[in-house]
Amino acid sequence: MAEENPVSWFAAPPVFDLGLELPDWYRQLQETSWQTFLTLPEPARTDQNWRFSDLKKVRFSELQAARPAENAEALVQRAKTERVEDFAAHFVFANNRLIHSEINELPAGAICLPLNEALVECGDLVKNHFMKEEGSLGGSKFSALHAAATLSGLFIHFPQGATCKLPILTHHFASGDFNCVFPHMLVVAEGQAEVTVLETFETAAEDEQTFFFANTDLIANNGANLQYVALQDESDHGPKHIQLNSSRVGRDANIKSAFVNLGAAWVRQEAIARMMEEGSDCQVFSANLANGTQEYDQRTLQSHEAQHTTSDLLFKNALYDQARTIFAGLIEVQSGSHHTDSYQTCRNLLGSDQAEANAMPGLEIDADQVKCSHGSTSGQISDEEIFYLQARGIPAEQARQIISLGFLNESIARLKGEAVQSYLFDRVERKFKSLT
């Protein structure tokens, strides 16, 4: 096959004009980020961070700033029909534009605004936290692109003691070939605050070449509890999805984050969890169902930067057909971070001889009194398990499905909130039923 044309990417930043007066610092940051984006090299497989990646899929030859979606009303209906029933607020974006918002109840003093509005209304607060993560697991070029282009997504700030049991929901739709969206999510939970955010990424139509460049930064300060869940349920063919996530956990605070992937042709997710102060705890979960020629590429870092910090990571992949997954996870216990407890597990369930699961767990420890474990396993459903279900009258094919669904559900079940769990479970089940 002939080599594709060299990547042209964009001639100019793919920013659409919202007619907003944005703060100067933001305009400058966009400009600097754009220059950084142009300067940074493209991913190469010689880089350990891109090992095993199918780099053909990382070539973005024809990208364009998304025009408004045509079927906005239908998309709003779709988002409303399938959302978690009880929620604090719901925002729907299509091709970067806010097309629907509803606020039921937010605690006093909480800010929950689309990014472009937040820049105008509380620009300084946004500035303190916006795109501050300097570490990278390989995606810095995409991070720069995101910073140069994003004006969609949410800024959420929960002040000291603000709590909300119900989740804040967002939907991000992309539609139209070669259109790119830049969903941003910045959540700051101050002391003792409690917040859950559930994001859903979808495409408006089947098999369009759409692109998601999402960035998700989570900050939990003293004693805060923050839960973030991303469901990527885009069309199986066409869409490419990049999501860069950082979590900064403060003293006695906790962040739970989860990434569920069902759709998209290619996914790259990077998650950096930084336990910054004593008592920091972070839990990262993922459940992925890949079939056809889907490729899910996930890289994680659990960075322990203080004493008495804990983290746990559980990633589960169910693979069918010629699907591929890549998991590379590093636990890093930095100098002096004594009494760290850190765990990392990646499990793969292979539903086909041609599916390929790559796992690269890693551990670097520079402290004492540390408990760390990491491991990855790959296997198939055992015949004895199927026999057990069949002996209860369940046909073999369905038995396989139930067992696989349970396998993925093990990480979903670790999240808080039954409604969030069953929302994810139903979507995973729906995809299983579509596989025949």
Next chain:
Amino acid sequence: MSQTLNIQNLHASVDGIEILKGLDLEVPKGEVHAIMGPNGSGKSTLSKVLAGHEDYEVTDGRVTMDGTDLMELEIDERSREGLFLAFQYPHEIPGVSNANFLRAALQARLPEGEEIDAVGFYKEMYAKMDALSMDRKFTGRAVNDGFSGGEKKRNEILQMMMLEPSYAILDETDSGLDIDALKIVAEGVNRMRSPERGFLVITHYQRLLDYIVPDVVHVLFDGRIIKTGDKELAHELEEKGYDWLTNELVAV
């Protein structure tokens, strides 16, 4: 049509080694039959063969359930047809809740397009769990995952109670149970005894048969039934040991 589970001249092998060597047995509906036998006599093989496990090859003989040829049916078809096997070592199914598992099993028995009534299902399940002194939290827990030995066996009996089979095979359900758990399990079984249902209780020990009193006791040795009697036979075996019968057999 005969209302029995009928086994004639059953021969079965694993990995080319013959384990069942011409086994004959008939369990009519309404009766509880116990099969006792020393280790390696073929007790578990019999239960696996009846359930349809693919590692076991049936080389000769015939098994019918109410006249239906069991060997012609797939594993899941046998179950839906009314056969139940309570496993000696129930499998764990991580991530699948007990409630969802039972629902799937019941759903598989309904005609296509028909859905289980969720309210009625939970009501029935809770009632049956109460009867087995099972905590409600078990509905949400993954099937057998992290269950103790006794909890697993109780869960098997719960499944039996929910699926209401015509014939139930209990494969060493007493193994690993303390006396309290044994009584609860036996009570569950006794409540299920009915003229519409036959039981085949496989056990190594007579103790279980004090609580589930059998109508007929068979002794299995070297792949064949070598003696059949009433419940007194179980006591006799307990006293004299299996050697009493097997030596006799060798002497002949």
